[in-house]
Amino acid sequence: MIECKITGLDVSIEKNNSKLLGPVSFNLVGSACTIILGPNGAGKTSLLRLLHGLDKPTTGSITWEPVAKIEEQSFVFQSPVILKRNVIENVYYPLLLKGTPKKEAITKAEYWLEKISLTYKAYEPAISLSGGEKQRMVIARSLIGDPKLIFLDEPTVNLDGKSKSQIENLLKQVINNGTKIIMATHDLGQAKRLGNDILFLHHGKVLEVSSVDSFFKNPKTKDGLTFLRGEILQ
Amino acid sequence: MSDLFQGLIQALTLIFNLDPDLYSISIRSLQVTLSATIVASLIGIPFGAWVAISVFRYRSLVIIIINALMGLPPVVVGLIVYVLLSKSGPFGVFNLLFTPTAMIIAQVLIILPIVASVSHRTIRMLWMEYRDFFVSLNASRWQIIVTLIKDAKRSLITASLAGFGRGIGEVGAIMIVGGNIDHATRVLTTAISLETSRGNFTLAMALGVVLIFLAILINLLIHLTIKSKYEKIDDRM
Numbered sequence: 001m002i003e004c005k006i007t008g009l010d011v012s013i014e015k016n017n018s019k020l021l022g023p024v025s026f027n028l029v030g031s032a033c034t035i036i037l038g039p040n041g042a043g044k045t046s047l048l049r050l051l052h053g054l055d056k057p058t059t060g061s062i063t064w065e066p067v068a069k070i071e072e073q074s075f076v077f078q079s080p081v082i083l084k085r086n087v088i089e090n091v092y093y094p095l096l097l098k099g100t101p102k103k104e105a106i107t108k109a110e111y112w113l114e115k116i117s118l119t120y121k122a123y124e125p126a127i128s129l130s131g132g133e134k135q136r137m138v139i140a141r142s143l144i145g146d147p148k149l150i151f152l153d154e155p156t157v158n159l160d161g162k163s164k165s166q167i168e169n170l171l172k173q174v175i176n177n178g179t180k181i182i183m184a185t186h187d188l189g190q191a192k193r194l195g196n197d198i199l200f201l202h203h204g205k206v207l208e209v210s211s212v213d214s215f216f217k218n219p220k221t222k223d224g225l226t227f228l229r230g231e232i233l234q
Numbered sequence: 235m236s237d238l239f240q241g242l243i244q245a246l247t248l249i250f251n252l253d254p255d256l257y258s259i260s261i262r263s264l265q266v267t268l269s270a271t272i273v274a275s276l277i278g279i280p281f282g283a284w285v286a287i288s289v290f291r292y293r294s295l296v297i298i299i300i301n302a303l304m305g306l307p308p309v310v311v312g313l314i315v316y317v318l319l320s321k322s323g324p325f326g327v328f329n330l331l332f333t334p335t336a337m338i339i340a341q342v343l344i345i346l347p348i349v350a351s352v353s354h355r356t357i358r359m360l361w362m363e364y365r366d367f368f369v370s371l372n373a374s375r376w377q378i379i380v381t382l383i384k385d386a387k388r389s390l391i392t393a394s395l396a397g398f399g400r401g402i403g404e405v406g407a408i409m410i411v412g413g414n415i416d417h418a419t420r421v422l423t424t425a426i427s428l429e430t431s432r433g434n435f436t437l438a439m440a441l442g443v444v445l446i447f448l449a450i451l452i453n454l455l456i457h458l459t460i461k462s463k464y465e466k467i468d469d470r471m
Contacts, residue, residue, distance in 0.1 A: 054369055070372045081367040084360075084385040093381075097373055 021046040021204040022060070028182070028197070028209070032175045035195035035212070036184040039233050043204040044184035045078070048151050051182065064149075071098070074142035076152040080134045087129065087137055088113060088122040094145045112140040116170060132163025139170060143179070150174065152183040156190065168193060188228070192216060200224050202233060241439020245447075248440055260444060263421040264452075266334055266408070267401040270341030274349050275394045277342075282353025283379045287361050297354065303347035308340075312407030315340045319411065332413040337421070340407040345397035352393035357382045391460055395453055402449050422448075 021043040028034050036044045049055045051062060052075050064073075074094075083090050091112055092105035100108075113119045116136040121129065129137060135155055142150055152171075156164040171194060175181055185191055191198060191212065198215040200208040200223075207221045219225045226233055248256045285296060317323050319331040319339075330336045360382050368378050383390065405423040412419035414428060422445045429438035 049366075052370065054366055070370065073370075075366070075370040077366060081364060083364070083381070094371055097371055097377055 021050065022057075024204075024206045025060075026199065026206050026209050028199070031180075031196035033171075033181040033183065033194050033196050034199060035191040035197070036182065036199045036201060037186065037188075037191055037215075037227070038201035039186065039227060042201040044186075044201055045153050046204070047199075047201065048075070048153050048182065048184050052151050071145075072147055073149045073151065074145065074147040076135075076138055076142050076150065076155050078153040078155075078157060080138040082126045082134060082138075085126060086123050087118060087126050090126045090137060091141045091144060094141060098145065108144055109140075112144055115173075116140045117166070130163075132159050132166065135159065135163070135167060136170065139167065143174060147179060149180045149182070152181065154185055155183065156185075156187065164190075188216075200227070202227075237435045237439055240436045242443055244436050245440035245443035249444065256441075256444065258417065259420055259422055259425050259441075260448060262334065262419075263402065263423070263445070264448065266337045266421060267341060267398060268452075270338045270345055270401050271349075271394055271398040273338070274342045274345035274397055275390075278346050278349030278397075279353045279383060279390055279393070280379065282350045282355075283357045283382055285350075286354050286358040287375070287378055287382070297351075300347050300351045300354065304351055306344065306347065307406070308344055308404050309406035309410070311340055311343045312410030315343065315407065315411045331411060332415060332419055334412070334419060336411040337408040337419060340411045341401045341404065344404060344407060345401050348397045348400060349393050352396060353386075353390055356386050356389040356393065360386050388460055391456060395456060398452065399449060402445065402452075 024047070036047060038044050046055070050057055052073055053062075053070050054075070083093060085093075088106065088109050092100075092102075092109035095105035095108060096102065110119070110122070113122050116139070118129075118133060118137060118140075121133070126134070126137060139152075139155065155171075156167050159167070168190065171181060171183075175194070181194070183194065195212045197209065197211050199206060200215065200219070200221070202223050208215065208219065208224055210220065215224065216228065219228060223233055282300075285293065285300075315336060316331065319325050319328070319336055321331075330339070361378075364378075364382070364385075368381075373381070403423060405427055408419075408421060409424050409427065412421070412424065414420050414424040420428075422441055426438045426441045426445070429435075429441065
């Protein structure tokens, strides 16, 4: 079971003397898919980056058990990072860094390309893919090293319904295979379809951590209710 | 205009008659400048990449110095190398003055800042794009540098070509350290300078035409060699 503990009551990130996030303090225990919900500017990306170790907290500390090492986790960015190579080289790149022989890496990449229906574009330059294909490719790349935990920062934002559906199906398979997902989104439907529990953020503070059912039926805060109604949060 | 036209005719005559002097001077020009470009690239590209991804105290100062050195006058470089390689200089024992090696050393010093500066700028931009991804993968510094150089190879080859362009047309430094010795250190630019001073404008012009032709030929060959799938995509768009 993967557990996330944020110890200390004042974990925060400050940039240019303004607080982006915090103080926050919470535990995530056992659920397969945690959704970070909140309006734009709530601090969802900052929290994900902090949890993965891309940014260091100004104060406080984060403890992960049992997947403490950054190599055991992976991160899918909102704007996909595309290496200037072809699709299959992009997918197997993380394995090469870990020292996997190239032949073995290619075999694994071919398996993942088949899974995301991109085999026919394996040797096309990755830059030529459509938005949905790029996002599927980077998700496959993030999964090829068998991470125990995967962070996704709004992976389906700006994508059409078909691409969104393909990515959600892929993520469901990932969850069923035992990989924990922590995903930021402001798509309420997606949160319901994929999530087990919700971490609701506003103005850089965690206002609520509860199960999906509990959050959608009976949010604990007035801001949570306002957000669910689709009204503008001040 | 007649000198230009005559020069062109004479250049073609020399080329098609396989003039031995012209070929020996042209090959020496290429040997010196290509060697200098390769050495400068082998040093300048990894150095530029290292500066691009590193955080250290005097980073800005290093970048300012590299950029400033791009404008270094070749004559001054020639003078410095001359002093260093002359009999009384610290490297005098190697007897390198007035040899092609001395000319290569001078050209490396001229080309290096161009290659390092352009490499730094190119790799810095790519580094900003890839940075979070590398941190997420816990990539080592060596892995990062190798990946960035590989992915930026087209721009880096352009940086090397810019250095080659500066080197092949340079005359001040190689005149000082090479001495323009016939059949030893004479190259196209120093030969042009000599023929012009002799008033032999037509031959000087012919050598100039050959020089321009060689510069274009090298650029074209490298361009055709590295024309990648990405360029085909660019062409389609």
